[in-house]
Every structure is written in C-alpha cells, then in structure tokens.
Amino acid sequence: MNNDVDFQEIILDFPEHFLRWLVPLAEKLWGPICKVAFPRQSMPQGLLRRPGRELDFPVRYTFARRRTLIVLIAHCGSKSVFNIHQVAHDTLEAIEAFAGTAVIPVVIFTDDTKWRKDVDRQLQNQWFTEACLNFRYHKVKLKEITVNSIQESHNPVLHILTPLLDFPPEQRMFRTAQAYLKLRELVEEDQFCKYADYIDHYAQLTADELERLETELTYQEGGPMLRDYLEEKGQLKEKNETAQRLLKMGVLSQEQIAEATQLSVDQLRHIQSQHKI
Numbered sequence: 001m002n003n004d005v006d007f008q009e010i011i012l013d014f015p016e017h018f019l020r021w022l023v024p025l026a027e028k029l030w031g032p033i034c035k036v037a038f039p040r041q042s043m044p045q046g047l048l049r050r051p052g053r054e055l056d057f058p059v060r061y062t063f064a065r066r067r068t069l070i071v072l073i074a075h076c077g078s079k080s081v082f083n084i085h086q087v088a089h090d091t092l093e094a095i096e097a098f099a100g101t102a103v104i105p106v107v108i109f110t111d112d113t114k115w116r117k118d119v120d121r122q123l124q125n126q127w128f129t130e131a132c133l134n135f136r137y138h139k140v141k142l143k144e145i146t147v148n149s150i151q152e153s154h155n156p157v158l159h160i161l162t163p164l165l166d167f168p169p170e171q172r173m174f175r176t177a178q179a180y181l182k183l184r185e186l187v188e189e190d191q192f193c194k195y196a197d198y199i200d201h202y203a204q205l206t207a208d209e210l211e212r213l214e215t216e217l218t219y220q221e222g223g224p225m226l227r228d229y230l231e232e233k234g235q236l237k238e239k240n241e242t243a244q245r246l247l248k249m250g251v252l253s254q255e256q257i258a259e260a261t262q263l264s265v266d267q268l269r270h271i272q273s274q275h276k277i
Helices: 003-013 015-022 025-030 084-097 156-160 169-186 189-203 207-218 223-249 254-261 265-275
Strands: 033-037 055-063 068-076 102-109 122-127 130-136 138-141
Touching: 003 015, 003 055, 003 068, 003 189, 015 025, 015 033, 015 055, 015 068, 015 156, 025 055, 068 084, 084 102, 084 122, 084 130, 156 169, 156 189, 169 189, 169 207, 223 254, 223 265, 254 265
Parallel strands: 068 102, 102 138
Antiparallel strands: 033 055, 055 068, 122 130
C-alpha cells in the first residue's frame, strides 16, 4: 500500500473531517461547509509533486457565510527531506493560482522517529524593523498526537490513522482493536471494509498478532461481528494471494484458477488489472 495513495484516498473520502481536524476554527467563524472541491487542475504542475513530499493536495472549501478557503495539504514521510523554503514557495504559487482566496499550508509528518530538534516552523526576512517576509505553516506530526486525546472523537480520519499516533508499543493490538470498533460506529459498511485495510497496513501486525487481535475483539462490545469480518477478510486475502501466484505462472486457465480458489472469474480479472498481470 502506497502512503501517497492512502492519504489522497482519505482526503477524497473525508474532506470535511480533514478540515475539522486540521482547521477546527473554520466552521466556527464562517458557518457550515456548503461545498468541497479538489482543484488540482488549477495548480502549477510542478507544485503537485515536490522532492521529499509524497503529496501536495489542494482542497477548496466554501462556507455558509460565503467565504472560501484553500487548504494545501502536504504529506512528508521524513523530517530529513523537509524544506520550509519550498513549502513557502508552493504556498505563494497557490495564492497566485487562487487569487483572493485564503490559503492555509499544512504539512503532515508521518515518520515514527523521535525528533531531537523540531523542523523550522517560521520563515522570516526583514530589513531593519521592516518585515519583508513572515511565513508560517500548520505542522502536524502524527506521533505527537496521543491516542488518549482522540479516544472520544467522532472524526473517522483520526481513527483510521490511530496506528500512526503515539501510544506504548505493547498497546498496539488493543489500540488497533479500538480503531476498528470506533471506525465501525462512524462510517458505512463499504467505507469500513475499505479503511479496515488501511488500519491493518498502518498497524503492521503479523499473522500471529492478527489472530490474537481476533481473540481480543471477542471480549469487546461489537467485537464478535468484527472478528467474523476479519476472519473472512483473512481468508479472502489468502485466496487472492494464491490466485495472484497462479495467474503469474500462466499455466492454468482462469476457470481452473477460479475453481481452485473459489473466486469468481470477475474477481480474477480485477486481480489481473490491479497487479498488471
């Protein structure tokens, strides 16, 4: 699973929740969100992918009080490649592209290392007492957010990202189980099925840990249903992996592979398309 694709999918599916997480004052000042747009086609092409940042994604929000806001979301996987000058340059380009609209640059850091020194938060340039430039961006480091602080949140984005937040390593299975349960409360079944995979990926649980997680869910409210879902998902994953290997070998027909894996021919075609076999 590619983190670039992950974040883009989450933004596309939950743009309002992203705003309420990143810029909680916006709706308090300007009223409810009336419209959301993803104006990537309006951005300079060089801005959409910069070295060191996997994702630069503009989201335009229109509010009830006729105000408009652009949130420019950058996802950075490593502090070592971060460059505040580039963020400032990109923000100026976005301001030019969306003249008259407020632009808030946000950089989300997903690395799980402890920082001895923070990244640059402000860029200033002045001549004697006159400020020529004063630039700031909104920094979000996921490992600086404690799981306890989002426990009662109704924002699905935070629960999808739970495995990337701060908690003791020995709580990994418990926190993953809590993320499943909370997400199931907040989203429709199709979205839950989709983003349970994201939680799996971020948690990086081994097969043994997943088995123990299913046991953990047995004793929690709503857990048995999720346990059954995880068991079915695990069985389907094994079938998909087997089908993928057989398709790559090219010895058996699709009908024979379908019979061996108990998958449909349509499912096999989807696997072929997805993995370019």
